[in-house]
Structures are given as C-alpha cells and as structure tokens.
Amino acid sequence: MQSDFHLTADAFRDALCKGLGRAVLHVRKHGCSGVEQHILDACLHDLAYDAQCEGNRAPWLYPILCLCKDKKPFRDAILESLQAATEHYDAGQLFALARFFAKEGDAAARSAIYEKFNRQRYWI
Numbered sequence: 001m002q003s004d005f006h007l008t009a010d011a012f013r014d015a016l017c018k019g020l021g022r023a024v025l026h027v028r029k030h031g032c033s034g035v036e037q038h039i040l041d042a043c044l045h046d047l048a049y050d051a052q053c054e055g056n057r058a059p060w061l062y063p064i065l066c067l068c069k070d071k072k073p074f075r076d077a078i079l080e081s082l083q084a085a086t087e088h089y090d091a092g093q094l095f096a097l098a099r100f101f102a103k104e105g106d107a108a109a110r111s112a113i114y115e116k117f118n119r120q121r122y123w124i
Helices: 011-019 021-030 034-043 058-067 074-083 089-102 109-117
Strands: none
Touching: 011 021, 011 034, 021 058, 034 058, 034 074, 034 089, 058 089, 074 089, 074 109, 089 109
C-alpha cells in the first residue's frame, strides 16, 4: 500500500469487506471511480463478519457514498434492493441506508421504507 492510500480494486474490496478506514481514505483521495461496484455490493449486502455483534455498516458506508460525485445510482439501487430484500441482515442495512437518504429529505426513500415495512416480508 502506498502512503497516498491508492488501493487496487482488490485491496479496496478487501478493505470494504473488513470495514477498514483505508477504504474511506482511498475514496477521499481518489473518488469512487473504478470501485463503484465494490461500494454498491457493500451497500446491498451486509458484509460484517459477525452481524450479531457488529451491527450493520450503514453509518460507515453512507459517508463513503457522500464522497462520491454522484450518489444517486447508489441510492436508486439501495431503494430497489430494499423492496426485494429477504435476508435479515441485508434488509436491516438497506433500511438504515434508506433512512440516511430520507433524513436528507428524500421522499422516495421515506416511501420505500414505509412500503417495505408495511409488507413485513424481510425477516427470514
């Protein structure tokens, strides 16, 4: 790893999976270009090693999304995936990420949260 925190795509993916700060430092310095798919995967799937102990990573992932030039593609995928989510921990993380968008005044995110919650089909 170089001192300027420029990570390869594989190293970035590894840092995201482990929840390491070097992923954040990389995005701060170099943006999201080339690692968007890894960020999206980390948003759509709870990658915590032990989700019962760690909780979801939405509070850590959302600032990474905010560092990207355009977070709308991430937001759209998160809201779409929220509706289809059936795995407990993934759904929890998607709810939490959608909540960050809703807190910014995103009416579609708020509606997606209510719609998913009202269906009660996310706990397996």
